Amino acid sequence: MTSATVWVVVLAASALCFALKLAGHLVPEHWLADERVSRTAALVTAALLAALVTVQTVGDGQALVVDARLPALAVAAVALALRAPFIVVVVLAAVTAAGLRALGWG
Amino acid sequence: MSRPDDVPTPDADAPAALDPAVTDAVEHAVEDEVRAAVRQAVSVSVATGLYGISFGALSVVAGLDLAQTMALSLLLFSGGSQFALIGVVGAGGAPVAAVATAGFLGVRNALYGAQLGPLLALRSWHKVVAAQFTIDESTAVATAQRSRRAVRAGFWWTGIGIFVLWNAMTLAGALAGDALGDPRAWGLDAAAAAAFLGLLWPRLASRAMRATAAAAVVVAAALVPFAPGGVPVLAAAVVAIVIGQVDARRRVRRPTGAEPGVRPGEESR
Numbered sequence: 018m019t020s021a022t023v024w025v026v027v028l029a030a031s032a033l034c035f036a037l038k039l040a041g042h043l044v045p046e047h048w049l050a051d052e053r054v055s056r057t058a059a060l061v062t063a064a065l066l067a068a069l070v071t072v073q074t075v076g077d078g079q080a081l082v083v084d085a086r087l088p089a090l091a092v093a094a095v096a097l098a099l100r101a102p103f104i105v106v107v108v109l110a111a112v113t114a115a116g117l118r119a120l121g122w123g
Numbered sequence: 124m125s126r127p128d129d130v131p132t133p134d135a136d137a138p139a140a141l142d143p144a145v146t147d148a149v150e151h152a153v154e155d156e157v158r159a160a161v162r163q164a165v166s167v168s169v170a171t172g173l174y175g176i177s178f179g180a181l182s183v184v185a186g187l188d189l190a191q192t193m194a195l196s197l198l199l200f201s202g203g204s205q206f207a208l209i210g211v212v213g214a215g216g217a218p219v220a221a222v223a224t225a226g227f228l229g230v231r232n233a234l235y236g237a238q239l240g241p242l243l244a245l246r247s248w249h250k251v252v253a254a255q256f257t258i259d260e261s262t263a264v265a266t267a268q269r270s271r272r273a274v275r276a277g278f279w280w281t282g283i284g285i286f287v288l289w290n291a292m293t294l295a296g297a298l299a300g301d302a303l304g305d306p307r308a309w310g311l312d313a314a315a316a317a318a319f320l321g322l323l324w325p326r327l328a329s330r331a332m333r334a335t336a337a338a339a340v341v342v343a344a345a346l347v348p349f350a351p352g353g354v355p356v357l358a359a360a361v362v363a364i365v366i367g368q369v370d371a372r373r374r375v376r377r378p379t380g381a382e383p384g385v386r387p388g389e390e391s392r
Contacts, residue, residue: 026208031199042239060364065339067339
């Protein structure tokens with residue numbers, strides 16, 4: 018993407034996301050109170066995040082690769098299971114991947 | 124979170140004929156709750172704000188410049204959507220895919236707004252301001268309070284606190300990211316994956332959520348080699364919508380099979 022294209026993406030996404038936030042505050046409550054709507058929205062959010070984890074962990078352009086990111090993600094999962102704070106989880110993952118690469122793997 | 128009995132009663136609703144000592148005690152209890160809400164808001168703001176540093180660094184690494192990175196934190200201001208957008212841009216995805224992924228992840232904020240509306244009971248132009256601060260954390264803190272004053276304190280302190288710190292830390296991260304050189308040597312790519320996992324983790328409480336997340340992992344991984352950047356993630360959203368419809372139909376058929384409900388929010392970024 019050219020810089021101008023990135024600007025269009027940034028501003029369009031910002032406008033879209035603000036419109037969504039505002040819509041929630043303005044619509045009559047019962048519109049979104051339908052349980053099926055809120056359940057599906059929760060499922061969509063979980064699916065998007067799971068897909069983003071996947072692509073960010075094993076994706077390399079159009080290829081699937083196993084490298085230092087996978088053990089780093091495992092460390093993050095253990096930290097999350099132990100209820101570590103968010104920032105600790107992120108830092109542990111970075112340190113794991115950086116350490117493995119410094120040792121010459123991944 | 125959306126139980127109707129959660130709607131706080133306005134402070135003015137206290138019966139006028141109440142014993143002054145009782146009124147005093149109620150007022151003290153509300154004061155205490157407001158103070159507790161503010162404390163909670165501050166700790167959530169600090170934890171989330173710090174994390175903005177990784178967003179700033181990853182954004183410049185993904186190829187956005189400083190101004191674009193700051194525009195995202197100032198204008199878009201929703202962690203999941205911001206990370207998703209720079210992920211698609213960094214992977215060389217199509218512009219439409221980048222906007223769509225950010226938008227899909229922003230849909231939950233609309234549900235938060237609908238939930239917050241009656242709790243905050245704001246005047247119309249205040250709603251426009253409140254909209255920008257409607258994110259996971261401000262909703263979680265606000266909806267955890269009982270009195271309206273505490274709901275409002277929790278919402279504004281968390282929303283504005285995170286906004287200020289998130290933007291300051293984004294700036295710091297973007298400046299540092301420029302100086303870092305190869306982001307892989309610092310494990311920043313793994314940090315991004317861990318960040319998404321951290322956002323996902325609190326949502327995996329129910330079986331339906333875990334099943335959907337597992338399906339999303341399989342679909343996304345299967346599509347990476349064949350589909351252009353951004354598409355594997357959007358395909359996972361489609362899978363979730365299908366699962367949502369099937370699940371709803373199944374629940375209609377067997378209404379007694381009550382499963383722990385999937386509730387939006389209730390987590391941290």
